[in-house]
Amino acid sequence: MNEVKVTIIDREGVSHELVGPTDMNMNIMELCKAFDLPVLGECGGMAMCATCQCYLESTTDLPEQSDAELDMLDQAFYVKSNSRLGCQIYLSDEIDGIVLRLAPENN
Numbered sequence: 001m002n003e004v005k006v007t008i009i010d011r012e013g014v015s016h017e018l019v020g021p022t023d024m025n026m027n028i029m030e031l032c033k034a035f036d037l038p039v040l041g042e043c044g045g046m047a048m049c050a051t052c053q054c055y056l057e058s059t060t061d062l063p064e065q066s067d068a069e070l071d072m073l074d075q076a077f078y079v080k081s082n083s084r085l086g087c088q089i090y091l092s093d094e095i096d097g098i099v100l101r102l103a104p105e106n107n
Helices: 028-034 067-075
Strands: 003-009 015-021 053-056 083-085 098-102
Touching: 003 028, 015 028, 067 083
Parallel strands: 003 098
Antiparallel strands: 003 015, 053 083, 053 098
């Protein structure tokens, strides 16, 4: 398999079924941007801004959060126990079927 299915629930509650490649080292933030979903990704995927924060809504097993991701979430708004940074979730066969909800924007 070299594609995964990802469900993103936007801030209005609308589900978007996305398909992304697993052979390009792409992450959830980049996939959302490719499909014109409202994810800023201001830091370019460096875990330094939390503008790609999302909530894991499925039982998908993800790798443990890095110190950089945990530090950024510690400073972010609207953080929940299932918060993750989209830029730190890479498209791989292991996340096929993942469901994520975009966190509210910090205005």
